[in-house]
Amino acid sequence: xxxxxxxxxxxxxxxxxxxxxxxxxxxxxxxxxxxxxxxxxxxxxxxxxxxxxxxxxxxxxxxxxxxxxxxxxxxxxxxxxxxxxxxxxxxxxxxxxxxxxxxxxxxxxxxxxxxxxxxxxxxxxxxxxxxxxxxxxxxxxxxxxxxxxxxxxxxxxxx
Numbered sequence: 482x483x484x485x486x487x488x489x490x491x492x493x494x495x496x497x498x499x500x501x502x503x504x505x506x507x508x509x510x511x512x513x514x515x516x517x518x519x520x521x522x523x524x525x526x527x528x529x530x531x532x533x534x535x536x537x538x539x540x541x542x543x544x545x546x547x548x549x550x551x552x553x554x555x556x557x558x559x560x561x562x563x564x565x566x567x568x569x570x571x572x573x574x575x576x577x578x579x580x581x582x583x584x585x586x587x588x589x590x591x592x593x594x595x596x597x598x599x600x601x602x603x604x605x606x607x608x609x610x611x612x613x614x615x616x617x618x619x620x621x622x623x624x625x626x627x628x629x630x631x632x633x634x635x636x637x638x639x640x
Contacts, residue, residue, distance in 0.1 A: 499634045502540050506630060509533040527614065530622045537630050551629025 513529020541547065548554075556562040585592055601608045 496638050499638045502537075503631060503634050503638075505536060506533055506626065509536060510626070523614075527618045530618050530626075533626055534622055537626065548625075548629075550633060551625055553625065553629070 509529055509532055513526045513533070516529070517523060517526035538548075541550070584590055601611060
C-alpha cells in the first residue's frame with residue numbers, strides 16, 4: 482500500500498459510514514411514515530421519530546461528537562431567547578389567524594373540517610399535550626434530523 486492509499490482509507494471509511502447512517506435514518510423515517518399511515522396512529526410516527534433521534538445520538542456518541550454540531554447549544558441569554566420566541570410565536574399565530582379569516586371571508590376556500598379535534602375542545606390539558614407533542618415531533622425532531630444530521634452528513638460526503 483502506498484502513502485496516498487493509506488491516507489485516503491479513513492476518508493473513504495468515513496464516507497461509507499456517512500452513507501450508511503443516512504440510509505438508516507431514511508429507512509427509519511420511511512417505516513414510521515408508512516406504519517403511521519397504515520395504522521392511522523400519530524403515536525407510531527412519533528415513536529419512529531424518537532427512534533431516529535436515538536440512532537443519531539448513538540452515532541454522535543460513537544464519533545465522540547455532540548449535538549452542538551447540529552446547532553443545538555445553550556443560548557447566551559435564556560431570558561432573551563424565550564422572550565423572542567414568545568414574541569415571534571404570538572406574531573405568527575396572529576398572522577395565521579388574520580390570513581385565515583381573510584381567505585374564509587372572501588370565500589376563496591371553505592373552512593376545514595376540524596371534527597377530528599373535537600376531543601380537544603374544552604380539554605386544556607389534552608390541548609397542551611397535543612401542542613407540545615406536535616412542536617417536539619414536527620419542529621425540533623425534524624430540524625435536528627434534516628437540517629442538522631442529514632445536511633451535515635451530506636456536506637461531509639460531498640465536501
